Amino acid sequence: MLLWPNLPSLQVLTDYRPKIPLRVYSAEGDLIGEFGEEKREIVKIQNVPQVVKAAILAAEDDRFYQHGGVDYMGVARAAMANVRSQGKREGASTITMQVARTFFLTREKTFARKLSEVLLAFKIEANLTKDQILELYINQIFLGNRAYGFGSAANVYFGKSLTDLTPAEAAMLAGLPQAPSRANPFANVKRAQERQRYVLRRMNEVGWLANDQYKKALAEPLRLNPSQHEVFAFRADYVAEMARAAVIEQFGESGYVSGLRVHTTIRRKDQEAANTALRQGLLDYDRRHGYRGPEGFVDLPASGEDDIDEAIEEGLQDHETLGELVPAIVVQAAPHQVKAVMRRGDEVTIGPEGLKFVARALVDKNPDRMIRRGSIVRLQAEKGGWSIAQLPKAESAFVSLDPANGAMLSLAGGFDFNANKFNHVTQAWRQPGSSFKPFIYSAALEKGFTPATVLNDAPFVIDAAKTGGQLWEPHNYDGKFEGPMRLRTALAKSKNMISIRLLQAIGPGYAQDYIQRFGFDPKMHPAYLTMALGAGNATPLQMAAAYAVFANGGYRVKPWFIERVEDNRGQTLYAAKPETAGVDAERVIDERNAFIMTTLMRDVVRYGTAAKAMALGRQDLAGKTGTTNDHVDAWFCGFNGRLVGVSWIGFDTPGNLGNNETGGAAALPIWMAYAGKVLKGVPETELTPPSGVVAVNINPATGLRDPAGGPGRVLEYFYQESQPPVGDDTSFARDATRPSDDVKSQIF
Secondary structure: OOOHOOOOOHHHHHOOOEOOEEEEEEOOOOEEEEEEEOEOOOOHHHHHHHHHHHHHHHOOOOOOOOOOOOOOOHHHHHHHHHHHHOOOOOOOHHHHHHHHHHHHHHOOHHHHOOOOHHHHHHHHHHHHOOOOOOOHHHHOOOOOOOOOOOOHHHHHHHOOOHHHHHHHHHHHHOOOOOOOOOOOOOOOOHHHHHHHHHHHHHHHHOOOOOOOHHHHHOOOOOOOOOOOOOOOOOHHHHHHHHHHHHHHHHHHHHHHOOOOEEEEEHHHHHHHHHHHHHHHHHHHHHHHOOOOOOOEOOOOOOOOHHHHHHHHHHHOOOOOOOOOOOEEEEEEOOOOOOEEEHHHOEEEOOOHHHHHHHHHHHOOOOOOOOOOOOEEEEEEEOOOOEEOOOOOEEEEEEEEOOOOOOEEEEEOOOOOOOOOOOOOOOOOOEEOOOOOOOOOOOOHHHHHOOOOOOEEEEEOOOOHHHHHOOOOEEEEEEOOOOEEEHHHHHHOOOOOHHHHHHHHHHHHHHHHHHHHOOOHHHOOOOOOOHHHHOOOOOOOOHHHHHHHHHHHHEOOOOOOEEEEEEEOOEEEEEOOOOOOOOOOOOEOOOHHHHHHHHHHHHHHHHOOOHHHHHHHHOOOOOEEEEOOOHOEEEEEEEEEOOOOEEEEEEOOOOOOOOOOOHHHHHHHHHHHHHHHHHOOOOOOOOOOOOOEEEEEEEEEEOOOOOOOOOOOOOEEEHHHHHHOOOOOOOOHHHOOOOOOOOOHHHHH
């Protein structure tokens, strides 16, 4: 016993402080992200299911509650084994001895280390209860794939909580401590199942698993977590990464191990709707442009089940499940039926309905495009079964926020974080196209223009001599020119010529200064007439914050997403203090301006380029589509009084999306799919004219007042002091179209 005084203190056990990862939660408290070298979920012994305890004890130490820390029969067997193998082998240790080794000792196989382990086991048993020892073991033991403890392993391997494990699954986990890296089911499923069967047999032999339960567990198919990643309540990977970066910047590297908990503003319903809408929007876009062919090919053996399985597993090693598109290898292909095998051997049959998208590839003679035996394809689960799809080449972004205070409600930065970690919501600087026009119109209202001002939708040409060498001849998207029309109609129809004339009239310099009110960087929007067509650059998050100004009545709110940060004891380390519209947020535009602009953008939805959104059956939606030159970017920015959402679609390397891929065709459906879910059953928001706004009848052809309200007259909103004159004189409209004398300086 000379070694006893030299044994380490047990403070590390009595004051157990494991490395707990950084965790990120939704507004409802659902786990959406976890970061740290060790995946760990601490569980109290009273919360560990009996079947899990039984599996662990049967596998490692069935006499745990009877012995005093050392099972003498086991030690004797180990000693005999060591003598026979000259000290190179050892027998099974008790759970207490494994706790001693895990916390205090190395795994070297020497007599001195073994003696220290035994003595430490006695000391541990003298100071801790059996349940305390077992709890330490359950939470600390390494189980492969960076999973420490059984709570984390249950999530990693089965996508479940510990309380939901079946006896077969509990036995699988209990068998891992012997060789966690080499014999876990992801690394070697056959070896893991052999160990699982041993644990089940031991559970049955010691009387902890009845015969019928034992037989049922042996027959239970292995259902592993298909993604081999942690299973969270829902996917919000881009948000989780944003939270990780923010917390580590603030608290340093210790944030990865100290158990910090980050609570975000992201709402589950909104995030799930955003994920589904974005992915389906990209898949629909991709379908419109045809199947490009299999992702690759694998040479499958002609026969031999084991050889084929091995070739399939190897062929799919570098192909993850992305956006719910599962990789598989075709084993049999015909024009009306395809059989494919997914990772770990699940075989599915795809019938005619699921082959429509790839019908040509089944008869294509080009071996690079043909779907044949050995082709690597993507499968999508649908109500009627499986279909063959493909990973989209285009990318997308969607973000929504509460316009009252800027709290982000959802954020999807791309099709799948594991495929592309670039966050298109916060990092993609793209041309906003026509979705930028409302800010030009808002500036014009402050210069005395009204929704009834009539400008001419006619060709606009600046010759090369005036531009310094390049002819500029902008056009409308549809190639049509419709002559004089009111600004309200022009915005609804997204008329480029009128936007250019409007910007020319108020001055690009004034507009560049004005857009700073919405949070835009003036350097990203040069003071040229091309600003009217959204030729500057902005991120989807910037656009959402800017549209929030219209939605909340004129206040600028800053987007935010971290509600609070807590330590592992629940103490608040940081709490957000957002500014709120109408309380302490800065007013940046007149409430009359915000009101009138909202009515203009409601008409964009009611009869303009976003009229498809009327299918949602709501009257309180407003917004603006955006399509850039050569169809490189497609946008829709939409809102009501409670919600702002922005959707964008384009290629990472800017390129043409296709001639008909406008904001209304490509981006609006994503926004509609989201809004249709989150606004279902939500009362419509009322829009009441603020003080200083009047509604009068006008002649729609001239934009002038007609107090008598004759046939064909329409009601229009104006600032009290900016009402147009009475009569049919069109000079007011003509004056507004007069070009500046210095056109060249405004363009280049």
